Amino acid sequence: xxSINIGIVGYGTVGHGVVNLLRNNNELIKQNSNININLCGxxxxxxxxxxxxxxxxxxxxxxxxxxLINDPSVDxxxxxxxxxxxARYIIxxxxxxxxxxxxxxxxLLATHGYKLFKLADEYNVLMGFEGAVAGGIPIIRVLKEDxxxxxxxxxxxxxxxxxxxxxxxxELQKSEFENVLLEAQQAGYAESDPAFDIEGIDSAHKLxxxxxxxxxxxxxxxxxxxxxxxxxxxxxxELAEELNGKIKLxxxxxRNQNNIEVRVHPTIIPKRYFxxxxxDVYNAVYIRTSKVDRTMHYGRGAGGLPTGSAVVADILSIxxxxxxxDKKRVPILGYNNSYNEESNICDINDIVSTFYLRxxxxxxxxxxxxxxxxxxxxxxxxxxxxxxxxxxxxxxxxLVLITHETEGRNIFNSVERIDKLxxxxxxxxxxxxxx
Amino acid sequence: xxSINIGIVGYGTVGHGVVNLLRNNNELIKQNSNININLCGxxxxxxxxxxxxxxxxxxxxxxxxxxLINDPSVDxxxxxxxxxxxARYIIxxxxxxxxxxxxxxxxLLATHGYKLFKLADEYNVLMGFEGAVAGGIPIIRVLKEDxxxxxxxxxxxxxxxxxxxxxxxxELQKSEFENVLLEAQQAGYAESDPAFDIEGIDSAHKLxxxxxxxxxxxxxxxxxxxxxxxxxxxxxxELAEELNGKIKLxxxxxRNQNNIEVRVHPTIIPKRYFxxxxxDVYNAVYIRTSKVDRTMHYGRGAGGLPTGSAVVADILSIxxxxxxxDKKRVPILGYNNSYNEESNICDINDIVSTFYLRxxxxxxxxxxxxxxxxxxxxxxxxxxxxxxxxxxxxxxxxLVLITHETEGRNIFNSVERIDKLxxxxxxxxxxxxxx
Numbered sequence: 001x002x003s004i005n006i007g008i009v010g011y012g013t014v015g016h017g018v019v020n021l022l023r024n025n026n027e028l029i030k031q032n033s034n035i036n037i038n039l040c041g042x043x044x045x046x047x048x049x050x051x052x053x054x055x056x057x058x059x060x061x062x063x064x065x066x067x068l069i070n071d072p073s074v075d076x077x078x079x080x081x082x083x084x085x086x087a088r089y090i091i092x093x094x095x096x097x098x099x100x101x102x103x104x105x106x107x108l109l110a111t112h113g114y115k116l117f118k119l120a121d122e123y124n125v126l127m128g129f130e131g132a133v134a135g136g137i138p139i140i141r142v143l144k145e146d147x148x149x150x151x152x153x154x155x156x157x158x159x160x161x162x163x164x165x166x167x168x169x170x171e172l173q174k175s176e177f178e179n180v181l182l183e184a185q186q187a188g189y190a191e192s193d194p195a196f197d198i199e200g201i202d203s204a205h206k207l208x209x210x211x212x213x214x215x216x217x218x219x220x221x222x223x224x225x226x227x228x229x230x231x232x233x234x235x236x237x238e239l240a241e242e243l244n245g246k247i248k249l250x251x252x253x254x255r256n257q258n259n260i261e262v263r264v265h266p267t268i269i270p271k272r273y274f275x276x277x278x279x280d281v282y283n284a285v286y287i288r289t290s291k292v293d294r295t296m297h298y299g300r301g302a303g304g305l306p307t308g309s310a311v312v313a314d315i316l317s318i319x320x321x322x323x324x325x326d327k328k329r330v331p332i333l334g335y336n337n338s339y340n341e342e343s344n345i346c347d348i349n350d351i352v353s354t355f356y357l358r359x360x361x362x363x364x365x366x367x368x369x370x371x372x373x374x375x376x377x378x379x380x381x382x383x384x385x386x387x388x389x390x391x392x393x394x395x396x397x398x399l400v401l402i403t404h405e406t407e408g409r410n411i412f413n414s415v416e417r418i419d420k421l422x423x424x425x426x427x428x429x430x431x432x433x434x435x
Numbered sequence: 436x437x438s439i440n441i442g443i444v445g446y447g448t449v450g451h452g453v454v455n456l457l458r459n460n461n462e463l464i465k466q467n468s469n470i471n472i473n474l475c476g477x478x479x480x481x482x483x484x485x486x487x488x489x490x491x492x493x494x495x496x497x498x499x500x501x502x503l504i505n506d507p508s509v510d511x512x513x514x515x516x517x518x519x520x521x522a523r524y525i526i527x528x529x530x531x532x533x534x535x536x537x538x539x540x541x542x543l544l545a546t547h548g549y550k551l552f553k554l555a556d557e558y559n560v561l562m563g564f565e566g567a568v569a570g571g572i573p574i575i576r577v578l579k580e581d582x583x584x585x586x587x588x589x590x591x592x593x594x595x596x597x598x599x600x601x602x603x604x605x606e607l608q609k610s611e612f613e614n615v616l617l618e619a620q621q622a623g624y625a626e627s628d629p630a631f632d633i634e635g636i637d638s639a640h641k642l643x644x645x646x647x648x649x650x651x652x653x654x655x656x657x658x659x660x661x662x663x664x665x666x667x668x669x670x671x672x673e674l675a676e677e678l679n680g681k682i683k684l685x686x687x688x689x690r691n692q693n694n695i696e697v698r699v700h701p702t703i704i705p706k707r708y709f710x711x712x713x714x715d716v717y718n719a720v721y722i723r724t725s726k727v728d729r730t731m732h733y734g735r736g737a738g739g740l741p742t743g744s745a746v747v748a749d750i751l752s753i754x755x756x757x758x759x760x761d762k763k764r765v766p767i768l769g770y771n772n773s774y775n776e777e778s779n780i781c782d783i784n785d786i787v788s789t790f791y792l793r794x795x796x797x798x799x800x801x802x803x804x805x806x807x808x809x810x811x812x813x814x815x816x817x818x819x820x821x822x823x824x825x826x827x828x829x830x831x832x833x834l835v836l837i838t839h840e841t842e843g844r845n846i847f848n849s850v851e852r853i854d855k856l857x858x859x860x861x862x863x864x865x866x867x868x869x870x
Binding site for chain 1: 452456459460463464466467468469565570571572573576577580581582583584585707709712717719726727728729730731732733734735740741743744745747748751752755756758759760761762763764765766769770771
């Protein structure tokens with residue numbers, strides 16, 4: 001029986017999940033693949049206080065990943081430390097030593113992916129990263145292999161469990177963003193520094209990776225337009241409900257005639273959409289393709305075992321390829337290219353949508369006429385205006401306008417002007433409305 | 436560049452889809468896999484009147500599949516004729532000639548799958564059948580590969596588009612089964628002989644296949660308990676609505692402590708379930724596993740292009756395996772076994788559920804007491820009874836009872852007795868209620 005040696009860098013939540021899964025499924029894996037997956041080393045900067053029964057017999061337990069990388073017996077390096085610089089160094093060095101790579105590191109792949117993919121091709125090593133996007137939902141393989149004869153037309157996805165949990169709980173508890181965030185931090189669903197999640201950056205990383213696969217062209221994090229959910233208030237969720245909708249942080253990728261749209265922003269979607277029913281920390285990816293048409297893929301987007309399960313599936317797939325195949329079966333992104341092209345991305349200013357605008361204004365005469373006057377100068381017409389006496393607090397009141405379809409630039413330009421008016425008391429919340 | 440020769444048997448809806456996809460993606464496939472997929476023959480009993488521009492240059496166009504099977508240059512036989520006996524003969528003969536197999540034939544695999552899988556292993560050929568279950572939803576590969584280190588705990592699925600279309604339209608149009616069926620036949624969503632779909636047999640075939648993969652043990656169609664939807668009336672859909680539920684034809688597979696449940700029956704499910712929102716001809720598969728927990732996979736379950744896309748993904752996967760690999764990467768069902776064991780299946784009589792019972796009775800005194808008396812003798816207690824004056828037609832009126840949880844045998848035995856009572860005018864509708 002063939003033995004494949006793996007070294008894990010990073011023994012945190014996902015690392016524990018992977019070790020646990022490999023330990024408990026060792027016999028099953030042998031029986032079904034005729035391969036012995038041998039965990040021969042773990043590197044972690046705090047390995048000394050993390051040694052437990054699961055790993056105490058592992059040959060190499062080290063604080064130095066280079067020790068694993070330099071070990072000629074290691075076939076696959078599993079990078080699970082996250083972050084960019086150190087992880088990039090570890091993966092690059094591993095590739096140069098001919099090691100195959102499995103990683104769950106979305107920020108690294110969304111930032112420097114194309115360099116690493118190119119390096120991997122140069123050294124003829126394989127890379128798996130199913131765990132980097134949507135944890136336990138096997139979306140990478142679906143896009144790379146199952147949809148291989150489809151043009152992907154559009155992807156609408158909920159890719160960040162923290163944001164989805166906060167929005168769900170704001171609705172259920174009729175509570176404000178800050179309170180739910182605090183609670184999410186206490187429950188371990190949000191980091192102590194939550195900016196990465198709540199400002200949409202994590203979703204944008206994941207979107208860059210799936211868009212790169214879906215559209216056969218590299219999309220990097222810099223090209224993704226990002227807005228987070230920190231300005232959303234409970235009143236917005238209530239009003240979305242009145243519009244028969246829900247607010248979700250959507251990651252959207254579309255192929256247009258001449259370019260690609262990649263954007264992450266809070267969006268009001270109709271309740272009849274499946275995505276509207278995705279609650280709490282769950283993720284979901286809706287895909288529309290040329291041949292298979294619509295599909296939806298739903299599950300847990302994070303956690304040691306869901307993400308660990310994706311990582312182990314990648315390890316096994318690579319182990320089979322290197323044991324039984326003499327050529328790469330599937331290109332790293334599902335298609336052969338030089339990873340050089342920067343994609344042609346649609347300017348967010350050009351994207352036409354219906355908008356929900358919540359202004360925070362002094363309760364005084366002619367506010368509505370001044371605001372709608374400016375909107376009118378930018379060719380924006382209004383479908384409905386909502387203001388209610390009970391919203392008044394200390395002389396300040398929200399004013400909500402829903403627009404007809406208009407280009408993003410009209411909204412950005414007019415809101416910039418409106419936010420400078422003396423009676424406007426806070427930055428205006430801008431959300432797109434899907435119908 | 437490696438060339439792989441394929442022969443297609445059956446040039447119907449899916450056959451056309453496959454040919455169309457191969458023609459349009461030939462260059463893309465070459466570029467991304469370094470393989471040329473060469474369509475070298477098509478067999479169809481009516482080939483002479485089906486020759487079109489897409490196939491007129493194909494080398495072998497024949498009415499006799501044996502001509503393709505005997506051609507030593509053919510690497511993969513793609514069986515798309517459906518049905519059992521002829522297809523079985525074609526696949527067996529192909530395997531014996533060392534051809535690899537791609538098929539979308541669920542009835543064959545659910546009936547004789549284990550013999551064909553065993554034969555394929557004996558001749559060391561590969562078999563792909565992603566198109567056999569849920570068309571464009573890549574559920575076979577998810578279960579075989581992505582969930583490889585998971586115990587599958589339960590599967591709830593909508594696997595038949597015809598039934599789901601009929602139930603959806605009965606609700607939307609407030610119409611009766613017979614009318615919607617006729618309309619579905621006219622729209623091409625139902626066969627002229629619809630029994631196979633509406634009696635649940637098609638769903639049961641598909642369930643047998645996915646249960647065989649999910650539970651690492653062969654499940655054949657004979658072992659699946661089946662009830663169809665032909666007795667469901669609009670009144671049932673209305674009452675399900677009042678219970679905040681929807682009626683769906685569910686295919687359910689569960690792993691219990693000592694056995695497996697595999698059953699297809701109309702079921703009232705809560706509206707909050709994703710499956711409740713699956714409309715018209717769409718399919719969906721909900722899976723709960725030990726590690727990844729819940730996932731849902733949704734899409735088109737049939738049609739030339741969705742199913743064709745799954746068939747082409749299988750063709751490509753096998754083409755890569757035989758071009759680049761010297762050993763089978765993944766066992767036919769995802770696990771190695773001898774395909775001999777018949778699974779230990781839970782008796783439907785033992786399965787505990789809440790039941791919805793609709794009796795059709797004469798409008799006369801003491802009917803309720805006699806029926807509930809018999810139910811009581813079988814230890815069935817009632818949660819609610821519903822009867823409305825406006826339901827009365829020609830002296831006959833429906834009576835609906837919802838039970839507490841009870842074993843199936845209690846329901847079957849008591850309903851058998853009740854259906855013999857002189858005031859009972861039609862067979863009683865029995866549906867399970869999920870909570």
